[in-house]
Ligand SMILES: Nc1ncnc2c1ncn2[C@@H]1O[C@H](COP(=O)(O)OP(=O)(O)OP(=O)(O)O)[C@@H](O)[C@H]1O
C-alpha cells in the first residue's frame with residue numbers, strides 16, 4: 001500500500017454528521033505531484049472527504065471522525081498543529097471567495113498571518129503567486145484595487161494564487177470551476193496542469209470531461225464509500241465496477 | 254371613511270377596473286400622508302428651534318455665545334463653551350469606553366461564545382436597552398458617584414461619572430448592531446482565512462472586523478448620538494456646574510443638561526439663550542447624522 005510517491009493516505013476513515021454517516025471506511029492513498037479527481041453523485045461525501053484532509057470539518061458542530069489521515073506519514077488528527085497543517089494543505093472553494101480587500105492584500109494575507117512583515121519579501125511573494133496562478137498580467141497594474149471588482153474567473157485564480165502564496169504542498173479544490181464560464185474553466189484547467197509539477201492536487205468535479213482532461217487518478221465515490229480508485233485512463237475506459245460504469249456513462253443519478 | 258367608499262366601488266362589477274385604480278391611488282395617498290407626518294414634524298421642530306434660538310445668538314454675539322467660557326444668566330453673560338466641551342468630552346469618553354467593551358462583547362457573542370451563553374447575554378442586553386434613563390441616573394447617583402467620591406473625593410459628581418453612565422447606556426446599541434454585522438459577514442470569508450492557516454483570532458481581527466466595518470461604524474455613530482442627546486441620567490450624576498472641565502473628576506454640565514436644568518424658570522434673553530443651546534445641540538446631532546449617511550452610502554457603494 002505504501003509507496004514513496006504517496007503524499008496523503010487515509011485508513012478506515014469514518015465520519016458522522018450527528019447520526020448520519022457521511023464517510024464509510026475510506027482508505028485511499030493519494031500520490032505526490034499528481035492530480036487526483038474525486039467524482040460521484042451529489043451528496044456522496046466528496047466535499048466532506050476533501051475537508052477531512054485539512055481539517056476544515058473541525059468548524060462543523062457535531063462532527064465525529066474516526067480513522068486515520070496521514071500527511072507524509074504523520075497522522076493529522078493526532079497532535080498535529082492545525083495552522084501548520086493548513087499551511088501545507090491549502091484549499092480552493094467552489095465559490096470564489098476573495099476577501100473584501102485589495103488584490104495585493106488578498107495574496108499577502110496568508111504570508112502575513114504566518115509572520116512575514118518585510119515589504120520586499122511580500123512584494124516578491126505577491127508577484128510570484130500571481131504569476132503562478134496565471135493572473136499577473138491581468139492585474140499587475142491594479143494590485144491596490146478591491147478584489148471583488150474582478151470577474152468570477154479572475155477571482156478564482158486569485159484564490160488559487162492566495163493559496164500558493166503560503167507555499168503549500170497539497171492543494172485541495174472543491175469544484176473550482178463550477179461557477180465559471182467555459183473560457184475561465186479552461187484557464188484554470190491549464191493552470192492545474194502547470195501546477196501539478198510542483199504540487200499535489202486533489203480536485204472534486206462533477207464534470208467527467210474535466211476529470212478526464214486534467215487528472216492522473218480518479219476516485220469514484222458513492223454513498224460515502226470509494227467504489228473504485230485507479231488511473232483516470234482506466235476508470236474512464238474499462239471501469240471494473242458496474243456502478244462506476246453506470247455513473248460515467250450517465251446512466252446514474 | 255375613504256376605505257368604505259372604495260369597497261362599495263369595488264363591489265360594482267362594471268366599475269371594478271376603475272374602482273381598483275382609484276383604490277390604489279387612495280391607498281398610495283394614505284401612505285404618502287402618513288409618511289409626511291414625520292417629515293413635517295422634523296421640519297416644524299427645526300423651524301421652531303431655529304426661529305426661537307437664533308435671535309439670542311445674534312443678541313449675545315456668535316463668538317461670545319459659542320466661545321464664552323462663563324455662563325452667568327444673572328449677570329447677562331451667556332457663554333456655552335463649557336457645556337459644548339462637557340458634551341463633547343462626555344460623548345467621546347463614552348464612545349471610547351463603550352466601543353471597547355461593546356465590540357469585544359459583540360465579537361464574543363457572534364464568534365466565540367457557545368449558543369447557550371448567547372441565550373443569556375442577548376436578553377440581558379435587550380433589557381439594558383429598555384431601562385429608562387432616569388433609572389440609569391439613579392444607579393449612577395447611588396453607586397457610581399459614591400465610588401468616585403471614595404477614590405477621588407470631590408463629591409463624586411463628575412465627568413467621569415457621566416462617561417461611565419453613558420458608556421453603559423450606549424452598550425446595547427453598540428453590541429447589537431456590531432453583533433449583527435459580524436454575523437452577516439459571509440462565512441466564506443471566515444473559511445477562506447482559516448483554510449490559509451490563520452487562527453480564529455487572526456481571522457476575526459484581520460478579515461471579519463474589516464468586513465463588518467461599516468456596521469460597526471454605524472453603531473458607533475448611533476451610540477455617539479444617543480450619548481450626546483442623553484439628558485436625565487446625565488443631570489443626576491454630572492454635578493452640573495457650568496465650568497470648563499479640567500479633569501475627569503471635574504463637575505460638568507452638558508448642553509442637554511443646560512437646557513433641561515434652567516428652562517423651568519428662565520425668561521427673556523436667558524430663555525432664548527437656552528433655545529440657542531438647543532440649536533447648537535441640534536447641529537451636533539445633525540453632523541452625526543450626516544456622518545452616518547456618509548458611512549452607509551460608502552458601504553453601499555463598496556458592495557456594488
Ligand atoms: N455540515 C453538515 N451537517 C450535516 N450534514 C452534512 C453537512 N455537510 C454535508 N452533510 C451531509 O453529508 C453528506 C455528504 O455531503 P457532501 O457535501 O460531502 O457531498 P458532496 O459529494 O460534496 O456533494 P455535492 O456534489 O453536491 O457537492 C450529504 O448527505 C450531506 O447532506
Ligand SMILES: [Mg+2]
Nearest residue numbers: 046047048174
Ligand atoms: Mg460538494
